Amino acid sequence: MPESPFIFGVDLDGVCADYTAALRPIAAEWLGVPVESLAPDPGYDFPEWNLGTLVDVHRFAVTQRRLFETMAPIPGAAPALRRLSEAGVHIRIVTKRSSTTVSDDVRSSAGSGRAK
Numbered sequence: 001m002p003e004s005p006f007i008f009g010v011d012l013d014g015v016c017a018d019y020t021a022a023l024r025p026i027a028a029e030w031l032g033v034p035v036e037s038l039a040p041d042p043g044y045d046f047p048e049w050n051l052g053t054l055v056d057v058h059r060f061a062v063t064q065r066r067l068f069e070t071m072a073p074i075p076g077a078a079p080a081l082r083r084l085s086e087a088g089v090h091i092r093i094v095t096k097r098s099s100t101t102v103s104d105d106v107r108s109s110a111g112s113g114r115a116k
Helices: 019-031 054-064 077-086 099-111
Strands: 007-010 090-093
Touching: 019 054, 077 090
Parallel strands: 007 090
Antiparallel strands: none
């Protein structure tokens, strides 16, 4: 029986890209406050930012402000993942969000012609 490939689960937020730093100015715009008023290192789900529904802010960030296309990658993440893939490792994105939400985000970016 052939050996199964190694499957590597990776989160995007804080592992591949700096989600918090990218979301901060968008959240400030959403709330109508100066970006400096939002803590640069908030807790899980950003309670200090008083966003209300994070899903709404996230959707706005992805679809209206191109969050996934513009957030800075963590230095070295892309080459490391590329080397793993070239070595035969199967890479899967792991997220707390539902697969429907992730699929919708990807479709939204792809439909706009902005997906990379």
